[in-house]
Amino acid sequence: MITQQQKIRQECMVIVEQKEIADSIFELTVEGALTEEMSAPGQFVHIRVADSYEPLLRRPLSVASIDFEHSRFTMIYRAEGRGTNLLAEKRAGDALDVLGPLGNGFPVDKAKSKAFLIGGGIGVPPLYELAKALNKKGIETVHILGFENKKSVFYEEQFRELGDTYIATVDGSHGTKGFVTHVLDRLPADFDTYFSCGPTPMLEAVQAAYPEKQGFLSYEQRMACGIGACFACVCRTTKSETDYVKVCSDGPVFAAGVVIS
Amino acid sequence: MIDTTVSLPGLELKNPIIPSSGCFGFGKEYARLYDLSQLGAIMVKSTTVEPRLGNPTPRVAETASGMLNAIGLQNPGLQKVMEEELPWLEQYDVPIIANVAGTTTEDYVEVAKAISQAPNVHALEINISCPNVKEGGITFGTDPAIAQQLTQAVKAVSRVPVYIKLSPNVTDIVSIAKAVEAGGADGLTMINTLLGMRLDPKTGRPVIANMTGGLSGPAVKPVALRMVYEVSQQTSLPIIGMGGVSNVDDVIDFLSAGASAVAVGTANFVNPFICPEIVNQLPEKLQELGYDKVEELVGRSHRLCVR
Numbered sequence A: 001m002i003t004q005q006q007k008i009r010q011e012c013m014v015i016v017e018q019k020e021i022a023d024s025i026f027e028l029t030v031e032g033a034l035t036e037e038m039s040a041p042g043q044f045v046h047i048r049v050a051d052s053y054e055p056l057l058r059r060p061l062s063v064a065s066i067d068f069e070h071s072r073f074t075m076i077y078r079a080e081g082r083g084t085n086l087l088a089e090k091r092a093g094d095a096l097d098v099l100g101p102l103g104n105g106f107p108v109d110k111a112k113s114k115a116f117l118i119g120g121g122i123g124v125p126p127l128y129e130l131a132k133a134l135n136k137k138g139i140e141t142v143h144i145l146g147f148e149n150k151k152s153v154f155y156e157e158q159f160r161e162l163g164d165t166y167i168a169t170v171d172g173s174h175g176t177k178g179f180v181t182h183v184l185d186r187l188p189a190d191f192d193t194y195f196s197c198g199p200t201p202m203l204e205a206v207q208a209a210y211p212e213k214q215g216f217l218s219y220e221q222r223m224a225c226g227i228g229a230c231f232a233c234v235c236r237t238t239k240s241e242t243d244y245v246k247v248c249s250d251g252p253v254f255a256a257g258v259v260i261s
Numbered sequence B: 001m002i003d004t005t006v007s008l009p010g011l012e013l014k015n016p017i018i019p020s021s022g023c024f025g026f027g028k029e030y031a032r033l034y035d036l037s038q039l040g041a042i043m044v045k046s047t048t049v050e051p052r053l054g055n056p057t058p059r060v061a062e063t064a065s066g067m068l069n070a071i072g073l074q075n076p077g078l079q080k081v082m083e084e085e086l087p088w089l090e091q092y093d094v095p096i097i098a099n100v101a102g103t104t105t106e107d108y109v110e111v112a113k114a115i116s117q118a119p120n121v122h123a124l125e126i127n128i129s130c131p132n133v134k135e136g137g138i139t140f141g142t143d144p145a146i147a148q149q150l151t152q153a154v155k156a157v158s159r160v161p162v163y164i165k166l167s168p169n170v171t172d173i174v175s176i177a178k179a180v181e182a183g184g185a186d187g188l189t190m191i192n193t194l195l196g197m198r199l200d201p202k203t204g205r206p207v208i209a210n211m212t213g214g215l216s217g218p219a220v221k222p223v224a225l226r227m228v229y230e231v232s233q234q235t236s237l238p239i240i241g242m243g244g245v246s247n248v249d250d251v252i253d254f255l256s257a258g259a260s261a262v263a264v265g266t267a268n269f270v271n272p273f274i275c276p277e278i279v280n281q282l283p284e285k286l287q288e289l290g291y292d293k294v295e296e297l298v299g300r301s302h303r304l305c306v307r
């Protein structure tokens, strides 16, 4: 997307705060100079959760909000497997090995006057910094956010402060029952650009719903290096039989209609 | 002054630390992080005659103290490597070890002949050990006679010394090493990944789309070390050792086991600055152990393990 070459740093950052904000969903704020390199909402960082060989690889997490004034940024993640569960045990004052910022974020400048921000589960976090950035530019944002159930909903209030916000839960325990597409079906498509992040089937459904609109989607793939060297997170594209992109360094955000997932 | 230089066929290394093939691309990504001229050498990604798109994803899976990969030799192909990747690396004062892969002897010969002409390529590493491609690759690395023939064919066309990259997925690695020595190899690099598997406990299905993948990282180090120890005593070829190297102590272990230089793979993913960090720590480590030269350490375990 935006292929500027910002500086990537590896820094031992300090945890300012960590708290559980929904069922197994943690909000983690860290402080350090690395923050200053961030250039767009939708970028991610690569976190080493332990000094040992277990777990070995870093974990990619999106940047959910940035506080440049205090050199801090916040991530929101679900404690799921070994790595994220270990991360959830860390406390304020602990050090955290962070590599980043990585990847290219959402192209904020592409939106003209009104944008739909469509997120699912742990794909919701990067949309928050995006919503803030768009609002700052005078773009109206509408947020359509999908979660598993009422207990896993987070940041509803924060999004509401920035624009109309619709929630869908799979079991109907909060907001509309079903997926974000059930909400979208009933909303007038009176926006010029959509931005989306979430599970791949959701991204597919969103693209299918708005074939005529300009859209930008953030993809997830298993990664190792996170900087484009190992070729783990490669996806084919619609450009040609032989064209490909690396989610970590060419993405994770791509224009709609490009990535074959 | 501690002397960290190492002399190997075709290679005058400032130090014995080399990022391993496939874990460092063609250097561009790491060049954003540090000056590549600090490295002993660079082993670039396997290159094939035609561009390869690699395997479906997921291509990697984490395992206990290691990882599985089935990238499938994705690379931009010989022409692009010759015209773009290698010339770009010329700005750095670092010898390149070009890694050659293929599915037939003719493929290997074609790539080896062309790529050995590049001015900054000082040696070839012949990958006869990739476990992640259906044809070629590992089949050349598991049969001594075929390995020997391929070595001869590549040696006949290469302008620079030829190192053969051995597979650990064999019963008797010494017999393969001896065969490629007889075939005229100038050196060995070892080990490539160990074929492995990981299942998803919920579905019972393999996590990696290719079903199996190559195991690397700290988990494989004891196997790699043992193989370097054995092979270094039964051939006279110099060895670039690798497999799980993650810190300066691991480097000392590989040198002691009989490697003349050491390659670092998976550890680059965990700490992208690991290679220059080890380069900087090595002199002090040697001093601590009472050695003035890296070369004095090579194979010291052989002398200490007399039975």
Ligand SMILES: Cc1cc2nc3c(=O)[nH]c(=O)nc-3n(C[C@H](O)[C@H](O)[C@H](O)COP(=O)(O)OP(=O)(O)OC[C@H]3O[C@@H](n4cnc5c(N)ncnc54)[C@H](O)[C@@H]3O)c2cc1C
Pocket: A044, A057, A058, A059, A060, A061, A062, A063, A075, A076, A077, A078, A079, A080, A081, A082, A083, A084, A085, A122, A123, A125, A126, A219, A220, A221, A222, A223, A252, B061, B062
């Ligand atoms: C660019 C990007 C941004 C992300 N942002 C967020 C975020 O903001 N919040 C959040 O909760 N999650 C996010 N994820 C998903 C998150 O990386 C995984 O949930 C996490 O790595 C799982 O680690 P684990 O230790 O819990 O699981 P384990 O099962 O122990 O992980 C094993 C291995 O698989 C990888 N892995 C497992 N699940 C995923 C996945 N869904 N995507 C990629 N790799 C995976 C791990 O990184 C690790 O290498 C993001 C993923 C990517 C690629």
Ligand SMILES: Cc1cc2nc3c(=O)[nH]c(=O)nc-3n(C[C@H](O)[C@H](O)[C@H](O)COP(=O)(O)O)c2cc1C
Pocket: A224, A230, B020, B021, B022, B023, B045, B046, B069, B071, B073, B099, B127, B130, B165, B191, B192, B193, B215, B216, B217, B218, B220, B242, B243, B244, B245, B263, B264, B265, B266, B267
């Ligand atoms: C993601 C990945 C890709 C690799 N690609 C190649 C390759 O293209 N050619 C090759 O000869 N070896 C390749 N290897 C093997 C490494 O060069 C090395 O032999 C092996 O990983 C053991 O070292 P390590 O434990 O330090 O990673 C690859 C390894 C990994 C993890």
